[in-house]
Amino acid sequence: MNNQKQQKPTLTGQRFKTRKRDEKERFDPTQFQESIVQGLNQTGTDLEAVAKFLDASGAKLDYRRYAETLFDILVAGGMLAPGGTLSDDMTRTEYCLFTAQEDLETMQAYAQVFNKLIRRYKYLEKGFEEEIKKLLLFLKGFTESERNKLAMLTGILLGNGNISASILNSLFNENLVKEGVSAAFAVKLFSTWITEKDINSVAGSLRKVGMDNRLMELFPANKRSCEHFSKYFTDAGLKELSDFARNQQSIGARKELQKELQEQMARGDPQKEIIAFTKEEMKKSNLSEQTMISIIWTSVMSCVEWNKKEELVTEQAIKHLKQYSLLLKAFTSQGLSELSLMLKIQEYCYDNIHFMKAFQKIVVLLYKADVLSEEAILKWYNEAHLAKGKSFFLEQMKKFVEWLKNAEEGPPTPPYPSAATTSDSREEAPSERERTTRPTGVNNMEVESSSVFGGFVSHRSRVLPPVSELWRQRNGPPRPRPAGPRTCLAPEAKSNVSLLQRKTRRRRLHKLCRNVRHQKHEVNRFHGVVEM
Known part of the structure; x- marks a missing residue:
């Protein structure tokens, strides 16, 4: 075996043939x-x-x-x-x-x-x-x-x-x-x-x-430049294109101006500086006052994060617009500018649903701040309003417009809701008689039954209506029993039901007495009686 020659290893391989379907055709x-x-x-x-x-x-x-x-x-x-x-x-x-x-x-x-x-x-x-x-x-x-x-x-x-x-x-x-x-x-x-x-x-x-x-x-x-572009294409018979390019450049300038105004308001710059800057940019860009007041309104309303609750956003808007009433007034020197502002307010309140009910209060505020005139409001109401939310906003403004038509010169005493407060946030003030009348003695401390607190007397006499009468006043007359035979219950069920009823009645009685004590305390506090 040793004499046999050992075979040397050789490198061998298998050649794979490419399938015809996989062959890529040469680009020719x-x-x-x-x-x-x-x-x-x-x-x-x-x-x-x-x-x-x-x-x-x-x-x-x-x-x-x-x-x-x-x-x-x-x-x-x-x-x-x-x-x-x-x-x-x-x-x-x-x-x-x-x-x-x-x-x-x-x-x-x-x-x-x-x-x-x-x-x-x-x-x-x-x-x-x-x-x-x-x-x-x-x-x-x-x-x-x-x-x-x-x-x-x-x-x-x-x-x-x-x-x-x-x-x-x-x-x-x-x-x-x-x-x-x-x-x-x-x-x-x-x-x-x-x-x-x-x-x-x-x-x-x-x-x-x-x-x-x-x-x-x-x-x-x-x-x-806009001038060269306009001349080149106007000479070539394309005046429409040159007007379009000029308009687009004006839109770009307005966007830049609005962005700068928002930054100034966010920094809290004085309004006099903002007014001076805006008038300079308005002259440089050749913008009309109507265009300028629209830009200012958008900037003013965009620099605040508004509350999502409708009852709170109105107060927030009134407070915010009071702060910038001077800026708005500086750019409403013309009737068209005031009308443009009215239309912008209507459009904004319609697009932002939380401001729908705040429209009238905003207009009243700007009227009191001399931003909007009586003529502009009446013009808007009669003919110049937008179709967006038309019936809703006109109904809001109805009482205020009637007051404008009938009021004499002088400070307004509006029969309409005030712009500073809302009806649901104010408590009813006491009448003149309630403010002037004060108890003079222990025996003269009874409260009229027409009072908002009911027919209770002072703490000295301790005379209160019976509990059954209070129960009747609170819950109304007892309900009649249903007709027909009564359902018979087992003794255990009767005892459970009676126990539950007693607990329920006791709980209601405690709650009623607690309310009576609270109302008595309010009566005394209202009439200035200090418990000894």
Whole structure:
């Protein structure tokens, strides 16, 4: 055995063969491009035939894999290299968007081709948006005519809702903005978009993606002003867009001003400083007094954490508004400003349900503080009120308005609930007779039966009505026994019932006597009798 040669170990392995279904196909758009180009050359300028060809080819060709190549061919006639130039080693077609006529009707027909293709193959929607973003970044590589056609197509697609307005982020590219390409492209795009829809639709789409405040970024930093933007687009025939941008800038300035006012109020700055700062900002931003009083009201009501209980929030609101009545008065020098404040109060009380019943008290407070005038309140009541909570607020203000119409000049003595107190928090005050009449002796210390405390006398005489009479006064006459035979109970049950009844009666009797002693003490305290 020793003579036999030992076999040396060898490295052996098993080669696994990849399944055919797991093999990844190599990305090769050449054959795909040749098929599309050949089909487009056969259909020519007939866009209806182009749409039918693309619809049928989707079953044979891999649109999902070669979506970018497909859209490059339809827009530019071939595959685009980085920068926007056509690849030289690829076949091209002369029937594409960039070689079509530069008019709105032709661009609308091309938009219909893209729309039909995306509706037929829904998975192309995302790839189409990415293609538009890429084309916008390549604007410098296109001619002016090609840019105009692409801008018109993009405006039509935005108007029809085929793509999102978020694709316009590509226009804020620094190189495009510096060369002025973005602004020129935006003029053609927005003019087509507004032609398809209107400025309100455009504004809504921009607001939805958060681009309503970014239109100034179409210009370089040294030209990024409202005046330059307005002049540029007004000269291009887009005055509606320039007005929209000016309005958006004004809204942004108002938000910043409101935020600053809330910070000043939170710090507890003096109202004179707040008034001076607000008037300076109002002049700088060219804001009207009506707009300013709305901002101030929102700031005043936003700087407090309000109580959640309706009965407490009214007192809190009255106390808080008293503190800032000077600030509100400084910006209600005009009748329109007072009316704007009234409408703002109505809207706020309607939107915040805890303030619904506080509306009248707030108005009365501001009337006493000379913030609101009689004319503004009557104007609001008769014709200028909002529809929000109309009947509820008008009913609250009815008595106060009647008093305003009938009252003479002088300090108000309102027959309406006071703004400083609420009915459920005040106790009824004693009458003049009760305040002036005082007991003169031991024998002259009886209280009239009409008193709020009942028919009790002083502690000296100790004369009280019998307990049975008090029981009757408290619980009413005894209930009659039900008709019919009585139920017979076992002796044990009778004893248990009688014991329970005795305990219940004893407990009620103790409670009644305790109430009598308490009421007697209140009578003595009310009449100033000190027990010896």
